Amino acid sequence: MPVTTATTTAEDTLYVYGIAPAGVRAPRRPGVDGAPVRLLTGAGLCAAVSDAPARLRPRRRDLLAHQGVLDELVAQGPLLPMRFGVLSPDPGVLEAQLRSDAGHLTRQLESLRGRVELNVKGSVVPGCFVELVRRDQGLRELARRTRQKPDYEANVRLGEAIARGVRREARRAARDVLAHLAPFAERTVHGPTDDEQVLSTSFLLPAADEARFREAVAARARRWGDRLALGVTGPLPCYSFVDQRPAPAGR
Template sequence: MTGSGVYVYAILPAGADLPPGTAGVGSPPAALRPVREGKLTAVVSDAPVQLRARRRDLLAHQDILLRLSDDGPVLPMRFGAVAPDEESVRAQLAGSQTEHLATLRDLDGAVEINLKAFPAQDSLASVVAEEKNVRRLREAVRRRPDYEANVRLGEAVATALARRAGEAGKKLLHRLTPMARAVATGPEVHGCALNVSFLVDRSASDAFRATARTFADAHREHVELRVAGPLPCYSFVPSHGRRASVAGV
């Protein structure tokens, strides 16, 4: 072990195997090892002396989580989780065993899929055709173009685009929620009308993504949809994000 501590990737049920040939973070990549305590196992490696969010390390971290989740439930740690030593890891596992085991049961057989809804930027013709206020302001600019009139027109277009994306996002949320075990609202993203993650059965993830794509195609003049996943279930670990059951959405 190094003096930099122990890098923690994930927590698994006891007895889970580590994926063979998987390299951890650092240069050279650190070897993975299990730290076991009771009914839980933490997947760790030596922490690099200088840990930075390099692309290679970010990808390595996520790849490990995805490979681990192929074989069973995984409680993922965010990039950069470092403990002082293995003893402190064992102490954390022992102190939170009941909570961690409950979370692992919730995540068993599931993946996270994140959806972000942005205003459709190539839909000016549709906005003009459907928004009376935008049409009125555009005609005013044509009759008497000036700086203030153009500003008002630009603001009206931006407002309409954001509102239309938000309305489409709500429809999409209503459509997809019954297909998910749980839903979690993500942090605000600049320019994003909706940022939501879904906890979806792994076996249903392709159908879920297909439904989202079909909706996006049918509403392309209102919303640009970005779909990410399957992902590690970060948003459905209590300490990592606000959880919401499907029934509570």
């Protein structure tokens, strides 16, 4: 889609929420800045839009309005959602884009029909030091030397070694979680991780499999709860599985 991120907008600029097959109902709830949402239709597709605000900022009420519009649309069928802040310079540009990219956009919509996106995150659980030290010969030796000759530096070294071991155990648990969840998904996208959040992956799966997927997450949470705190978010609009290529006209 034509994308602009700005704090000020021209008079004809449209705020774009997403692309859906033609025939969906316009969302009833107001959009960003309280503007009514309408549909621009062309080539068997429609774009959900509203007048862009004079100043576009990521205020909480506008973020919630954006999400609410997407929720109404995705409840009706497949949707190519836009992230907050996508603008089109005028209706003509957007309608031309729908026509020129109709094949590409339609194929994507069909690939998402009957699918949901679920995101799974896993964070390190600090603890279980005794069990970790018991299993790790290197940590046992370091703990023994620290007890025999305790001082500040020795305690720091032991603490750092234990922290590394806890993260290592959490990453190992995360790999097991992925191995058990991957068979449910048609596609996966891995998000950023760090020393604390060691798992962040989005899964695209048939909506009919959502309950079984959640049961599998719960089973892994019971298996690794002492090392990895798991959480599931969704179902979400399929942000992670939208390919906006080819390049939009007028970008």
